[in-house]
Amino acid sequence: MARLPFSNDIRTLRFLAGEMTQGDLGDRVGVTRQTIAAIEQGKYSPSLEVAFRIARVFDKPLEAVFQWSGD
Amino acid sequence: MTFREKIDCATLGVIALAFGWYAIVFPWGMRGTSALAAQGGLLLVVVIAMTLALTIAAIAMAVHRPRDANAPVDERDRDITRKAATRAYYVLIVGATCCFAVGYGVGDLAAVLNALLGTVVLAELVRLASQVAAYRLGE
Numbered sequence: 001m002a003r004l005p006f007s008n009d010i011r012t013l014r015f016l017a018g019e020m021t022q023g024d025l026g027d028r029v030g031v032t033r034q035t036i037a038a039i040e041q042g043k044y045s046p047s048l049e050v051a052f053r054i055a056r057v058f059d060k061p062l063e064a065v066f067q068w069s070g071d
Numbered sequence: 072m073t074f075r076e077k078i079d080c081a082t083l084g085v086i087a088l089a090f091g092w093y094a095i096v097f098p099w100g101m102r103g104t105s106a107l108a109a110q111g112g113l114l115l116v117v118v119i120a121m122t123l124a125l126t127i128a129a130i131a132m133a134v135h136r137p138r139d140a141n142a143p144v145d146e147r148d149r150d151i152t153r154k155a156a157t158r159a160y161y162v163l164i165v166g167a168t169c170c171f172a173v174g175y176g177v178g179d180l181a182a183v184l185n186a187l188l189g190t191v192v193l194a195e196l197v198r199l200a201s202q203v204a205a206y207r208l209g210e
Binding site for chain 2 (some may be wrong): 030031032034035038039042043044046047050
């Protein structure tokens with residue numbers, strides 16, 4: 001499977017947000033725990049809506065959560 | 072592993088086993104109406120066995136992890152389902168076209184029906200395997 005051209009800091013942000021679990025984040029975003037895990041591991045590219053929802057949970061701009069690392 | 076992923080794995084295994092058994096016990100040398108009767112009887116057994124096995128598996132998984140079983144479908148599930156269905160569709164179209172093309176030459180209805188059944192089963196296996204792979208490895 002091709003690697004996604006961006007990385008993310010969701011794991012760090014969860015830790016900084018009182019060790020929020022993947023399940024808690026998933027519930028607040030409206031996706032399953034497994035989807036959050038897949039996003040964190042770079043196995044799934046979320047929709048723009050879910051990306052914004054994740055950023056809003058951490059009260060951060062989108063680019064603080066997702067960083068472009070492709071060409 | 073999500074509830075859907077477990078169901079996909081179970082369905083993949085059950086279909087492979089059920090139709091593997093069908094392929095082993097079907098009297099391939101038989102022709103005409105007796106072959107059609109054997110086909111109907113075996114299919115009935117396969118469908119009943121698959122329904123029972125998958126119903127029991129789904130209930131057991133739902134009882135074991137009720138929260139997972141009630142989780143709503145999210146965008147990743149929909150994305151995985153759509154891509155897997157697309158792959159299976161290609162298999163189905165190519166297989167069905169080949170069956171009809173070859174069927175005219177063979178002239179045996181039971182053989183053509185078996186080939187069509189094989190195409191449907193193969194397409195379903197491709198769909199389920201694609202879904203399991205996507206859940207495990209990512210798209």
